[in-house]
Structures are given as C-alpha cells and as structure tokens.
Amino acid sequence: MPIWTLEPVDLTSEHWSTSTHKGTAIVRAADERRARSVATTAFIIAADVTLSSNTLFTPWAQPEHVACSRLEGSEFPESGPEEVLDPPQYE
Numbered sequence: 001m002p003i004w005t006l007e008p009v010d011l012t013s014e015h016w017s018t019s020t021h022k023g024t025a026i027v028r029a030a031d032e033r034r035a036r037s038v039a040t041t042a043f044i045i046a047a048d049v050t051l052s053s054n055t056l057f058t059p060w061a062q063p064e065h066v067a068c069s070r071l072e073g074s075e076f077p078e079s080g081p082e083e084v085l086d087p088p089q090y091e
Helices: 014-018 030-045
Strands: 002-009 025-028 066-070 085-088
Touching: 002 030, 025 030, 030 066, 030 085
Parallel strands: none
Antiparallel strands: 002 025, 002 066, 025 085
C-alpha cells in the first residue's frame, strides 16, 4: 500500500483548532483520499464554536490547508493496514 506525506500549508487557519496534530504526518493508505481520511480520524477534535464564527472543518481533508503527496522509497513498510505511521503516538 502506498505511503503518503501530509504537510500543513497554512497553520494560521482557524480550521487547525479541530486538530490535535499540527505537523507533518506520514500515512499508509490506498490513495490520497484515504490518506486524508486516516489523518482526519487520528487527529480530529471538537472545537469551540460561537454563533458568530465560521463552520470549522478538519484541515486534513482540505488541500488548501494540507498538501498530500506520495512518498517513494521511504523506510516505512508498505504492507499493513491503513494507519498513521508518523508521528508514532498515533500508530
């Protein structure tokens, strides 16, 4: 299964308040869509919202906030389930 690098693009966005992790993530997943989904599931948290605020969505699913690219030749094994490989506390 391919290995993906998800790299934050804009950490100033208020959408990051919905994520426990705000750095690069390495994910094993079938495709980019699944890699973003795995990261979302691993890192999502509820954010405080007021009636006057915008609706917040996980940044991991938004290409304008997180770049995603296939990682070739990494030290991470391609065999195994879809999961966050780095940071290691999310294994």
